[in-house]
Amino acid sequence: MAGEAVKRRVTVDDVAAHAGVSQATVSQVLNGSRPVSEATRARVQASIQELGYRPNQIARALRGQKSRTVAIIVPSFVQEFYPWMALGVSEVLRPEGYQVALYYTDGVRATETQVARVVAERVTDGAIVFGSPLHKADARIFAEFGITVVNGGLSAGDAADYDTVRVAQEEAFSGLVQLLGERYDGLIAHIAGPPGHDTAPVREAGFRAGLAAFGTPEADVVVAAATAYSWEAGRAAAAGLLDSGRRPRLLVCANDLLAIGAMAAARERGLRVPGDLAVTGYDNIVAAGMAVPPLTTVEPFAEEQGRACARLLLERMSGGYDGPPRHLVLSTEVIERESA
Amino acid sequence: MAGEAVKRRVTVDDVAAHAGVSQATVSQVLNGSRPVSEATRARVQASIQELGYRPNQIARALRGQKSRTVAIIVPSFVQEFYPWMALGVSEVLRPEGYQVALYYTDGVRATETQVARVVAERVTDGAIVFGSPLHKADARIFAEFGITVVNGGLSAGDAADYDTVRVAQEEAFSGLVQLLGERYDGLIAHIAGPPGHDTAPVREAGFRAGLAAFGTPEADVVVAAATAYSWEAGRAAAAGLLDSGRRPRLLVCANDLLAIGAMAAARERGLRVPGDLAVTGYDNIVAAGMAVPPLTTVEPFAEEQGRACARLLLERMSGGYDGPPRHLVLSTEVIERESA
DNA sequence: TTGAAAGCGCTACCAA
DNA sequence: TTGGTAGCGCTTTCAA
Numbered sequence: 001m002a003g004e005a006v007k008r009r010v011t012v013d014d015v016a017a018h019a020g021v022s023q024a025t026v027s028q029v030l031n032g033s034r035p036v037s038e039a040t041r042a043r044v045q046a047s048i049q050e051l052g053y054r055p056n057q058i059a060r061a062l063r064g065q066k067s068r069t070v071a072i073i074v075p076s077f078v079q080e081f082y083p084w085m086a087l088g089v090s091e092v093l094r095p096e097g098y099q100v101a102l103y104y105t106d107g108v109r110a111t112e113t114q115v116a117r118v119v120a121e122r123v124t125d126g127a128i129v130f131g132s133p134l135h136k137a138d139a140r141i142f143a144e145f146g147i148t149v150v151n152g153g154l155s156a157g158d159a160a161d162y163d164t165v166r167v168a169q170e171e172a173f174s175g176l177v178q179l180l181g182e183r184y185d186g187l188i189a190h191i192a193g194p195p196g197h198d199t200a201p202v203r204e205a206g207f208r209a210g211l212a213a214f215g216t217p218e219a220d221v222v223v224a225a226a227t228a229y230s231w232e233a234g235r236a237a238a239a240g241l242l243d244s245g246r247r248p249r250l251l252v253c254a255n256d257l258l259a260i261g262a263m264a265a266a267r268e269r270g271l272r273v274p275g276d277l278a279v280t281g282y283d284n285i286v287a288a289g290m291a292v293p294p295l296t297t298v299e300p301f302a303e304e305q306g307r308a309c310a311r312l313l314l315e316r317m318s319g320g321y322d323g324p325p326r327h328l329v330l331s332t333e334v335i336e337r338e339s340a
Numbered sequence: 341m342a343g344e345a346v347k348r349r350v351t352v353d354d355v356a357a358h359a360g361v362s363q364a365t366v367s368q369v370l371n372g373s374r375p376v377s378e379a380t381r382a383r384v385q386a387s388i389q390e391l392g393y394r395p396n397q398i399a400r401a402l403r404g405q406k407s408r409t410v411a412i413i414v415p416s417f418v419q420e421f422y423p424w425m426a427l428g429v430s431e432v433l434r435p436e437g438y439q440v441a442l443y444y445t446d447g448v449r450a451t452e453t454q455v456a457r458v459v460a461e462r463v464t465d466g467a468i469v470f471g472s473p474l475h476k477a478d479a480r481i482f483a484e485f486g487i488t489v490v491n492g493g494l495s496a497g498d499a500a501d502y503d504t505v506r507v508a509q510e511e512a513f514s515g516l517v518q519l520l521g522e523r524y525d526g527l528i529a530h531i532a533g534p535p536g537h538d539t540a541p542v543r544e545a546g547f548r549a550g551l552a553a554f555g556t557p558e559a560d561v562v563v564a565a566a567t568a569y570s571w572e573a574g575r576a577a578a579a580g581l582l583d584s585g586r587r588p589r590l591l592v593c594a595n596d597l598l599a600i601g602a603m604a605a606a607r608e609r610g611l612r613v614p615g616d617l618a619v620t621g622y623d624n625i626v627a628a629g630m631a632v633p634p635l636t637t638v639e640p641f642a643e644e645q646g647r648a649c650a651r652l653l654l655e656r657m658s659g660g661y662d663g664p665p666r667h668l669v670l671s672t673e674v675i676e677r678e679s680a
Numbered sequence: 681t682t683g684a685a686a687g688c689g690c691t692a693c694c695a696a
Numbered sequence: 697t698t699g700g701t702a703g704c705g706c707t708t709t710c711a712a
Contacts, residue, residue: 022683058463059705061398077427083417102442123398287627362699399689
């Protein structure tokens, strides 16, 4: 094997020569862009088979200014949520012949811009930006290079001039509080996400809206902000709440990691869940179903969100839709398990 | 915004004209491929800035037959393990200017080949195939198109004619059994992965090797095969074991999901972990640290495996290494928590 | 129904 | 130190 010369790529010319036709004819057979006699077509097909020809997509992209590549830009690979979204995107884009390139930004502003530039350089047809609202400057880069973009996640809102898909997080928390609040007598508290995270205030607002529906005065609302979206932070925040004078009966956490940490804090204090303290999360990660007790949480349908983004993008790229920006809002679903 | 004409891309020609030099000079300033006078360089740089020029990577790829794109091919996006690998790969490749495109195969043979073809068409410089051993036919496709390939995960072994990186899973299980087996008096059992999964027999072999080190006769080895790598399957398999006449004292599970399920089965029977039954896993997923009790498991360093693959690939692609295939074996580490 | 040839944007060679 | 230009592999006019 070693030392074997790398075979030159088989090109259109090779096929044309082999079949005794012109490049143009080979191209036509490939793309069906104009009529070709049955005999010729068969001859070309045979040559393609025999030579093992595969069209060079790079050359196609250069020529046609279309690469059939879509970029997915996420803050992180390793949070369970994003791979599901990426999967949803792939599911709809791949059958249409699109390649999906994945980029992560770490949620860092500078990296976001850098990624936008890299994507632009690659002649990408479209981009789906997840997680953070698309920044104006980055949107400009995409626009400048003719890259269709869709923003998923907690988007810039309904004023954006590109399509967006977001999950109704505020409604989810409000609904959760109203659904479960009736079942428990006593204080309802919230462990909020870390300050600086876009999602934190939205979820907290939902929580407050839910309480307001009960007529709870603002002064009676108890919220502890976590220092991170993590198990440890949830445990710590819950510890503070549980050791305070006003122990909650129901604890609505901004996400599952926080909630599972909160249940650990309860356990350490000999409190039963949900007997003494009911706990809820958000995200429905796999660990939620395996928690002790299994966690009542909210399913955000990440995969479906991915699919929705991809569909909007596809319609734009294919020219099937060319109207004003669309803003899709996806509903969630409460998964009732045993923790509340 | 709507209806605004898409601006034509800024090209080398535009920059050259603007700076009053030739294309060649612009190219040189960009790539440093030959000396340029300081004055000219400054002028060109200024034009690049002013026009907002960004080189078209597609054109570069066509010209140079190098795309600075690497494909990562994984069986699935959504198993925790693979995103970490992908992250490791990105960490080393991105600073070198490589784009990472992610593909998933579902572990389906036909899809694997299809992905290999798609990757080949895109003029990809390198591919990292994770999870399944690289199939001969696919390896041929890559070779034919001059795509450097590295196989990660449970690879085809040390006979492959491409670089491989694998985790010493067998040794991990053998070591785990020997480390913990001494602490517990009584039966040591194994919940094996589902038949048909490449990793299952390897892990089971490790388990048996560990027992053999104690001199346990083959007849006394108890192994239950799970029907899937899942919580439910672990719970079911453990239930069978626990309700049988010979209840184990230590239960070594083929992965964390299985182990957490097994702990649930123990809990349902009023058994304390590790007091009555010690349990171990493999993978060190986030849920393992949050389990009740926290799961003793094996850390496979997925991210590091990704980095290792990327480094090998990079050396080959850059021409830094051109020798015979290298086969890297990465060690694991036991994470001792409370379940054993 | 088919062929010849231009050109997508870039790099690198050959001259000057 | 710089410019002119061929050509990467493909699609798509324009002619025949």
